[in-house]
Amino acid sequence: MGKQAKIAVYLIIGIVLIASAFSDKTSKSPEDQSPNIATSIQAFEEARDNNESIWLLFRSETCQPCAEMMKTFNKIAPDYQGKVSFIAIDVDDDDNIELVREWKIQYVPSSFILDAEGNVSYEYIGIIPADDLKNELDKVVE
Numbered sequence: 001m002g003k004q005a006k007i008a009v010y011l012i013i014g015i016v017l018i019a020s021a022f023s024d025k026t027s028k029s030p031e032d033q034s035p036n037i038a039t040s041i042q043a044f045e046e047a048r049d050n051n052e053s054i055w056l057l058f059r060s061e062t063c064q065p066c067a068e069m070m071k072t073f074n075k076i077a078p079d080y081q082g083k084v085s086f087i088a089i090d091v092d093d094d095d096n097i098e099l100v101r102e103w104k105i106q107y108v109p110s111s112f113i114l115d116a117e118g119n120v121s122y123e124y125i126g127i128i129p130a131d132d133l134k135n136e137l138d139k140v141v142e
Contacts, residue, residue, distance in 0.1 A: 040087075041099045047085035051116045053140040055080075057088045058100065058110040065127050069109040072130050079134075083141045084113075115140040 047054050057073055059066035070088065077086045089096050091108055103112065113122040113136050122136040 041089070041096055043085070044087050044089070044099065047087065048114075048118055051118075053084045053116050053137075054112075054114040055084055055086050055137060056103075056112040056114065057086075058091050058103065058105045058108050059088055060092050060108050061090065062092070063108050066109045068127050069111070072128070072133060076130060076134060076137075080137055080141070084137055113137060113140055 044054065044056065055073075057069060059070060073086060073088060080086065089099055091100050091105055103110070107125050109126065111122070111124045111128060111133075112120055115121050121140055128136075
């Protein structure tokens, strides 16, 4: 292969690598999404004001354990639709900084399950097995 062909190959590889680095990191596979999940501080305040049971998950897009928790979060959300509000809060979003401070989040993923009265019935830092999580959620379902 000639010198110009090698340079062209290296340029193409470089362009592909750069393009993949700047690709949309927010696109998710269908298993990573659920229409039943809220992601804003307003959703949390509304659920709390309506005396709903809540699973509050503090997470980050760059955290692998958080991605694992989001899979569980999305998988079981339909089972609790209308029973528990599932709210995922991105700790890296500046709009959520007050909520992150209020809950004193230092590590992610951090989960809090609140009953309808707003009492924390369960809290955990890290990955929670789905069965354990369902057991805890079942405790706050009315």
